[in-house]
Amino acid sequence: MILESLSSLMAPMPLLAVLLGTVSGVVIGGMPGLTATMAVALLIPVTFTLDPLIGLVLMGGVYCGAMYGGSIPAILLRTPGTPAAVATALEGYPMTQQGRAGLALKVSVIASCVGGVFSTIILLILAPILAQFALTFGPPEYFLLAILGLAGLVSMTDEKTGLIKSLISGIIGLIIAVVGTDPISGMLRYTAGLTDLYDGVAFMPVLIGMFSISQMLTLTGKKSVVDNAELVTEIKREPLPKGIFKFISMGSFTGTLVGILPGEGATIAAFLSYNIARRRSKKPELFGNGNPEGIAAAEAGNNGCVGGSLVPTLTLGIPGNSVAAALLGGLLVHGLIPGPELFTTYGPMTYAFIFSLFIANIIFLILGLYMAPYFARISLTPTELLIPVVCLFSVLGSYSMNNSVLDVFLCLLFGVGAVLLHKTGFSLGALILGLILGPIAETGFAQALIMSRGSAAIFFESPQALALWLITFLLLVPPLLNIIKKHRMKSA
Amino acid sequence: MTKRFAELLLLGGFLVLAVLLYNSTAAYPKFVQGSTAAYVRFLAICLGVLCLAELFITSKNKKKEQDSQTAALNMAEAPRRFWGLCILLFIYAASFEFLGFYLASAIFLPTAMLLLGARKPLHFGVTTIGILLFVYLVFEKLLGVFLPTSSLFG
Amino acid sequence: MKKLLALLMALVFAFPMYAMAEYPSKPITIVVPSKAGGSTDTTARIFINAAKKYWNGANFVVQNIPGSGGQKGFEAIARAKNDGHTIGLIFTTQIVSHVVSKRARYTLDSFHVMGNCVDDPLLIAVPKESPITDLAGFIKAAKENPLTVAVNGIGSDDFIAAKKFEKKAGVEFNLLPTKGSTEQKALILGNHADASIMNLSQMQAQHKAGTARVIALLNKERSQVLPDVKTAAEQGYDVNMTATRGFVAPAGIDKDILAKLDDLLVKVNNDPDFIADCKKNVYSRLPMSGADYRTYLEGLQVETQSFYDKNPW
Numbered sequence: 017m018i019l020e021s022l023s024s025l026m027a028p029m030p031l032l033a034v035l036l037g038t039v040s041g042v043v044i045g046g047m048p049g050l051t052a053t054m055a056v057a058l059l060i061p062v063t064f065t066l067d068p069l070i071g072l073v074l075m076g077g078v079y080c081g082a083m084y085g086g087s088i089p090a091i092l093l094r095t096p097g098t099p100a101a102v103a104t105a106l107e108g109y110p111m112t113q114q115g116r117a118g119l120a121l122k123v124s125v126i127a128s129c130v131g132g133v134f135s136t137i138i139l140l141i142l143a144p145i146l147a148q149f150a151l152t153f154g155p156p157e158y159f160l161l162a163i164l165g166l167a168g169l170v171s172m173t174d175e176k177t178g179l180i181k182s183l184i185s186g187i188i189g190l191i192i193a194v195v196g197t198d199p200i201s202g203m204l205r206y207t208a209g210l211t212d213l214y215d216g217v218a219f220m221p222v223l224i225g226m227f228s229i230s231q232m233l234t235l236t237g238k239k240s241v242v243d244n245a246e247l248v249t250e251i252k253r254e255p256l257p258k259g260i261f262k263f264i265s266m267g268s269f270t271g272t273l274v275g276i277l278p279g280e281g282a283t284i285a286a287f288l289s290y291n292i293a294r295r296r297s298k299k300p301e302l303f304g305n306g307n308p309e310g311i312a313a314a315e316a317g318n319n320g321c322v323g324g325s326l327v328p329t330l331t332l333g334i335p336g337n338s339v340a341a342a343l344l345g346g347l348l349v350h351g352l353i354p355g356p357e358l359f360t361t362y363g364p365m366t367y368a369f370i371f372s373l374f375i376a377n378i379i380f381l382i383l384g385l386y387m388a389p390y391f392a393r394i395s396l397t398p399t400e401l402l403i404p405v406v407c408l409f410s411v412l413g414s415y416s417m418n419n420s421v422l423d424v425f426l427c428l429l430f431g432v433g434a435v436l437l438h439k440t441g442f443s444l445g446a447l448i449l450g451l452i453l454g455p456i457a458e459t460g461f462a463q464a465l466i467m468s469r470g471s472a473a474i475f476f477e478s479p480q481a482l483a484l485w486l487i488t489f490l491l492l493v494p495p496l497l498n499i500i501k502k503h504r505m506k507s508a
Numbered sequence: 509m510t511k512r513f514a515e516l517l518l519l520g521g522f523l524v525l526a527v528l529l530y531n532s533t534a535a536y537p538k539f540v541q542g543s544t545a546a547y548v549r550f551l552a553i554c555l556g557v558l559c560l561a562e563l564f565i566t567s568k569n570k571k572k573e574q575d576s577q578t579a580a581l582n583m584a585e586a587p588r589r590f591w592g593l594c595i596l597l598f599i600y601a602a603s604f605e606f607l608g609f610y611l612a613s614a615i616f617l618p619t620a621m622l623l624l625g626a627r628k629p630l631h632f633g634v635t636t637i638g639i640l641l642f643v644y645l646v647f648e649k650l651l652g653v654f655l656p657t658s659s660l661f662g
Numbered sequence: 663m664k665k666l667l668a669l670l671m672a673l674v675f676a677f678p679m680y681a682m683a684e685y686p687s688k689p690i691t692i693v694v695p696s697k698a699g700g701s702t703d704t705t706a707r708i709f710i711n712a713a714k715k716y717w718n719g720a721n722f723v724v725q726n727i728p729g730s731g732g733q734k735g736f737e738a739i740a741r742a743k744n745d746g747h748t749i750g751l752i753f754t755t756q757i758v759s760h761v762v763s764k765r766a767r768y769t770l771d772s773f774h775v776m777g778n779c780v781d782d783p784l785l786i787a788v789p790k791e792s793p794i795t796d797l798a799g800f801i802k803a804a805k806e807n808p809l810t811v812a813v814n815g816i817g818s819d820d821f822i823a824a825k826k827f828e829k830k831a832g833v834e835f836n837l838l839p840t841k842g843s844t845e846q847k848a849l850i851l852g853n854h855a856d857a858s859i860m861n862l863s864q865m866q867a868q869h870k871a872g873t874a875r876v877i878a879l880l881n882k883e884r885s886q887v888l889p890d891v892k893t894a895a896e897q898g899y900d901v902n903m904t905a906t907r908g909f910v911a912p913a914g915i916d917k918d919i920l921a922k923l924d925d926l927l928v929k930v931n932n933d934p935d936f937i938a939d940c941k942k943n944v945y946s947r948l949p950m951s952g953a954d955y956r957t958y959l960e961g962l963q964v965e966t967q968s969f970y971d972k973n974p975w
Contacts, residue, residue, distance in 0.1 A: 047646070054651055057698030057726075060707060151852035180562045184522065187555045191529065194548055197730070200839055201540045202816025202975035204765070205548075206532075211737060211767070214730035229597070236593055236624065237585025278848045333867045334847045341844070342699030348867065349942050355871030401635055404620035407597060408613055408639060415604070416653045418734075419727055424601040432594060435583060440515045459841065462543035466838050467810055467854065470542055537975075654725045 021367035025375075030073050034372050037074040038379040041081020046089055046097045048224055049413025052082035056342040060349075068350040069365055073372035075346055079339050080376035083282060083319050084128040084384065091120045091311070092394050093241070093406055095228035099219060099452075100282035100321070103290040103314035105227055106445055110306030115242045117392035119254040123308045124315045125384030126256070127264045131316030132377040134268035135275065135323025139330075140370050144356070147331040150276045155467060156474045159460030160484040161277070162453040165284060167488045168291035170495045171300075172446040179499055182443040189450020190457070192217050199459045200466070212422040221414035221427040222451065226444055228410045229431025232403045241395040241402070256308075263293045263309045267316030274317075275324020278334040282321035283452055289317030295491055304445075323373065330354055330366065514581045515566070519559050526556035592623045608658030610640060685746055685919050689721035693742070693750035695735020697728040701863060704943060705780055705907050706751055712936035716929050731815060732756045733766060740768035744912045746919035749776065754906045758963040759817035762970045770959055771913060774920055777927045778908035778950035778958075780940060782861040783881035784823045785891070787874050789853040797878045797897040800857065804833040809856035811835040812846045816975045817966075820846075820859045823880055823903035825969045827859070827894075830901050850874050861905055862887060863944050880904070887944050906948060908955050924952055 024030070044050045055078045059071065066074075086098030091108030104124060111120040138146065153161075169186040170179065195206045196216030207213040235241065270289035275282070293313030294303045303310055325336030326343075333354035335341035344354065352358060358366045394402075414427035434444055468474035475481055530552035536545040584590030600616040607615070617636045626632065647653040692710070696702040703726060710722040727735040736757055739750035752773075760766035786800065794800050803809060813820035816839055828834055838855055840846050843864040849855040850865075851873050858865075859880075866887050868874040878894045879885055880903045894901045909927055911920065930936050931949040940947050950958065 043646070044651075050647070050651060050653070054653070054698050057703060058652065060699065060704060151848065154849065154852060154854035178562075180558055180565070184519075184555065184558045184562065187551055187558065188522065190551055191525070191555065194551070197815070198536070198540060198544050199815075199841070200544050201537045202763075202839070203537055203540075205536075211730055211734055211765075214733065214765075233584070233590055233593060236589035278844055328848075332847070332851055332873060333871070334844055334851065338697060338699060345699060345701075345704060345943075348944065351942075353867045353870055355867065355873065357871070398626075400621055400624035400626035401631060403593065403624055404617050405635065405639055407593070407600075407620065408617060411597070411601060411604075412609070412643065412647070412655075415656070416647070418729060419654055419725070419738075421601065421604055421656070424604065425598075428594075428597050428601060431597075436514070437518075439581060439583060440511060440518055442518075458544060458547050461547050462540070463838055463840070465543045466836060469836065652723060 017363045018367055021364040022371060024069060024364060025073070025368040025371050029067075030069055030368070030372065031375070033070045033074045034077045034375050035379055037077020038081040038376045039383065041078040041083075041376075042085035042088075042380055042383065043081075044078065045082030045085025047413070048089065048095055048097050048220070048228070048409055049416040051098070051338075051417075052078055053338040053342060055082070056339055056346075060342065060345060068346075068352070069368055071346055071350075072343070072365070072369045073376075075339075075343050076369060076373050077376045077379075079343070080132055080319070080322055080373055081380050082339075083132070083322055084125065084315075084380050086318075087124045087128065087311075087315055088121065088391055091124060092117055092391060093228065093402075094231040095406060095410060096223060098282075098318075099223055100286045100318035101314075102223060102227065102283065102445075102448055103286040103317075104311055106290070106304065107307050107310035107314070109231070110304070111308070111311075112241055112392075112395045113243055114306055115395075116254060116306065117242075117395045118388055119256075119308060120306075120311055121388040121391055122385065123256065123260065123311045125381055125388065127260075127267060127312040127315035128319040128384070129377045129381040130261075130264045131268040131271055131319035132322055133374060134265075134316075135272040135320040136370060136373045136377070137323075138272050139323040139326050139373075140367075143327045143331050144359070146276050146327050150278060150328050151332070152478070152480055153277050154478075155460045155463035157460075157478065157480050157484065158277075158456055159464055160475065160481055160488070161284075162457035162460060164484055164488045164491070165288055165291075165449065165453045166457070167491045168287065168294075168449060169446050170492060170499075171291050171294045172443050172449070178441070181441055182446040185437070185442045185444070185446035186450040188442075189447040189452075190454040191450075192222070192447075193451050193454025194458070199455070200462045210422060212418065212420045216455065217426065217451075218414075218418055218420070218423050219451065220417045221423040222430045223448065224410045224414050225427035225430030226434040226448065228406060229428060230434035230438065230444075232406050232410070233431060233435055235399050235403055238399055240398055259298075260308060260312050263297075263312040264316045266292060266296065267313035268320045270313075271317035271320020272324040275321030275336060276327045278328045278332075278336050281337055282318040282325075284456075285321045285324075286314040286318040287449060287452065289320075290314040291491070295494065319377075326370075326373075330358055331356075509581050511581045512566075516563070519563055519566075522555055523559045523563075526552045526559065530556070589624055593620060596620055596623065604656050606659055609655040610644075611658060613640060613643075685922065686717070686720050688747055689723050690746075691723050691725050691742075691748045693735055693739045693748060694724055694726050695728065695732035695738075695751065695753070696726070698724075698726045701782070701943070701945070702751055702753055702907055705945065708936060708939040708943070709779065709909075709930055711939065712930045712933040713926055715933070715935075716926055731760070731818065733760045736760065737767050739910060740772035740912055742912045744914040746911065746915050746923065749909055749911045749923060752908055752910050754904075754959070754962055755819045755822050755966055756817065758959060759822070759966050759970075761963060762966045763817060763975060770956070770963065773910040774913050774915060775952045775956040775959065776909040776911060776924055777931070777952045778906050778948055778955045779927070779931060780945040781904045781906045781948035782863050782945065783879055783885065783902075783904040784819060784859055785862055785865060785876050785880060786827075786857055786859055786878045786894075787850050787865045787869070787876045788857045789850050789855075790873060790875055791853050792856065792875065794857075794877060795875070796892070797894060797899055800877055801831050801833055801899075803856070804831070804835065808834055808836040810838050812838045812840050812849045812855040812858040812860075814842055814846065814860070815839050819861070819903060819905045822966055822969060823901070824859050825973075826903060826965075827880075827899070827901050830899055847874075862946070866944060885946060887946070904948070906950075906955070906958070908950065 086101035087104045090096040090101035090105035094109040108120045172182045267289040271285040274285035328334040329340040533545040603612045618632045742748035846858045850858045869876045
């Protein structure tokens with residue numbers, strides 16, 4: 017069966033489809049405001065007429081490519097093309113400022129590829145078993161997963177932002193996430209009667225504002241993104257840092273695991289693995305100032321989600337995110353019902369699709385490695401041209417997500433606000449983390465209490481829940497001890 | 509305005525926010541008082557306590573005031589360009605639905621470039637036309653993204 | 663100066679003239695009030711595939727305006743210019759529940775109802791581990807202990823169906839609102855909720871694969887997709903609920919244009935390719951004329967209002 021699927025894939029048409037899908041995926045992922053979902057939706061009516069395999073591999077290519085593409089502008093311009101690339105921007109952009117964009121891009125593409133390939137291998141071998149594991153996660157476990165993510169707030173602390181300030185930033189993020197419809201009662205909260213806010217403050221515009229617009233405003237006082245343009249040529253051929261693969265594998269593992277949970281996104285995967293890398297690094301003081309280890313973990317994490325999210329999609333018909341949902345639609349159209357049959361009766365098609373993901377990963381690896389030095393030159397563009405263009409795409413991106421002018425204003429307000437918060441020492445990363453995890457935390461908390469009819473014991477019942485408590489605890493203790501130790505040293 | 513003052517102002521603002529948020533939860537329907545309302549109350553309390561703690565610590569450190577704390581809050585290295593770009597961006601966003609995307613952008617791009625110190629006419633033309641063409645081809649033609657059209661004409 | 667003014671005047675007047683040219687004079691926008699890739703979106707796209715055959719040279723484009731349970735999209739349709747170049751899809755019960763909950767900036771009168779296309783009946787699903795196999799067992803269990811029943815958000819078709827069922831069977835559920843069918847599926851397949859009320863298209867694959875069990879279909883007839891599932895009426899509880907997806911145009915369009923649009927929908931509804939595409943997507947067709955669909959919507963609004971009055975959200 018494997019051979020059969022390989023031979024059906026190794027024809028010119030499917031290969032061309034993978035190539036086309038991947039390349040357009042990278043472009044789409046790289047533009048803020050264009051999402052892989054848009055592209056995949058456009059492909060759906062096309063897939064009716066195409067051979068099912070061609071349609072599927074096209075979608076798969078777009079999915080893989082877009083996940084990687086988001087990191088390119090994140091590194092070069094601090095403008096995440098996809099929300100999942102925020103963590104990459106935290107480390108990648110400082111590297112660009114130091115003139116090391118070439119290395120940052122290289123690390124990101126290698127980590128993306130490894131993450132993607134690893135998760136696809138998992139999908140190939142362990143899909144049915146892991147799907148069962150994913151199902152054991154219910155609302156209480158999702159709430160604890162959010163808590164685990166929020167534990168990362170503590171590690172967002174560095175010299176510039178104290179512990180309390182980063183906690184305050186995180187809570188502000190959680191509070192912003194409260195705006196919108198109450199998930200349980202359906203009541204509208206703090207929406208000021210604006211229909212655009214009924215679904216909550218849109219995530220992407222805030223992100224673009226806080227990262228991209230704020231950075232462009234700050235750049236008005238500079239000649240180019242890179243502090244010292246002469247450095248660029250000097251460290252052009254910087255080798256990969258030693259020990260980077262430890263972080264790539266850590267990220268791949270975390271990303272795949274989080275991706276398998278239906279409904280959890282690549283953004284959370286990237287942040288979680290970024291925080292774990294920060295904990296495990298021997299040079300944690302470099303984090304936030306351009307540490308390739310952070311890029312490696314974050315990118316491996318969000319690409320690990322690709323294969324991971326397909327596990328519940330293919331085995332159970334539960335799509336992990338909107339791209340997977342569109343893919344599922346494509347499967348159903350051709351009468352392929354997710355479940356065990358997909359791996360037996362329809363095996364040749366399914367396996368060919370999975371193998372095409374490997375090819376997609378290799379394609380963007382080659383593309384990324386080859387293009388990295390050219391992309392890196394973008395960082396040398398003079399600001400008088402760069403700023404207007406990036407601003408235009410930021411505004412366009414925040415508009416086109418929801419066709420909302422209000423979102424554009426939100427983006428700009430958060431942009432100016434972010435400059436102020438940054439200057440007064442509040443952590444933007446922490447705020448974003450709160451904003452991402454807020455809805456999951458609240459819904460999980462409230463749903464769990466409905467299930468248990470008000471008893472909080474539900475958060476301590478399942479072994480999964482206990483394991484999550486333990487990991488949170490383990491992640492929390494060392495930094496806290498560290499902070500207390502430092503505090504004592506200071507006062508002594 | 510010193511950096512310290514700005515910080516105190518922000519913390520004070522957050523404190524007010526915490527109180528308002530806490531009070532607002534009373535208006536939630538009864539059957540969510542134990543779930544979502546409790547969650548929002550918890551957030552409000554956390555924010556309040558943390559702000560108070562930060563205020564307490566900053567006031568304690570008052571004696572060994574560092575230079576960085578008393579320095580003026582420097583939002584921008586080039587204030588004219590910074591605030592100019594801010595205002596320009598808001599005007600751009602506001603003109604979006606009135607002028608339509610293309611016209612608004614065709615005005616915004618050169619103005620912003622001029623503000624930031626570009627002087628070569630070739631740059632203005634090539635960048636503006638190139639970007640708008642790219643948006644038209646990729647966003648509108650290829651992916652069918654809807655861009656605001658002008659309400660001025662038809 | 664005068665000449666310039668005259669020229670400007672001429673231009674201003676010329677524009678409407680230009681727009682009066684034969685309909686359709688430009689691409690027709692179909693507003694889809696949900697995300698790209700969803701089932702409503704797919705309905706629009708297969709509609710276009712078929713519609714192109716009947717209107718030679720006409721172009722259709724899909725504009726996705728997701729958000730707030732479709733409300734943003736519905737409002738956009740109601741607000742759109744009534745020159746016939748913008749039409750839109752609506753889905754129930756959200757279209758009326760926003761009106762009922764006083765949030766909508768539209769009423770049913772803001773639209774000209776063109777007619778219905780497809781529908782997606784609701785069903786009751788339980789985890790495969792559950793001892794419940796039919797409605798009788800379901801109600802017995804519910805009377806002993808309130809069952810946790812997952813629904814899509816408040817005011818959705820699932821929610822109204824649950825309320826209807828509660829009323830008919832005299833039981834009370836411990837309702838668990840979720841963010842959508844993905845979450846509902848995970849809750850049922852992972853045995854976290856006792857039951858879920860959701861759409862046929864969302865659970866049919868799982869029932870066929872044996873990972874979940876559908877115990878009743880809330881529809882008048884059995885579905886061709888799952889012929890083994892009994893309807894609720896067959897099991898003694900006459901509760902019917904379906905999610906319809908139909909087309910509307912903003913109110914106030916020229917009569918001739920409306921006649922053209924209505925005619926197009928009728929043609930597409932009977933088009934063999936469209937029927938084939940629906941079958942591929944497991945959509946059940948429910949063609950309704952504009953007048954019939956309007957009556958249906960009005961009835962649904964009255965019904966939803968009665969639930970809202972009892973327990974507002």
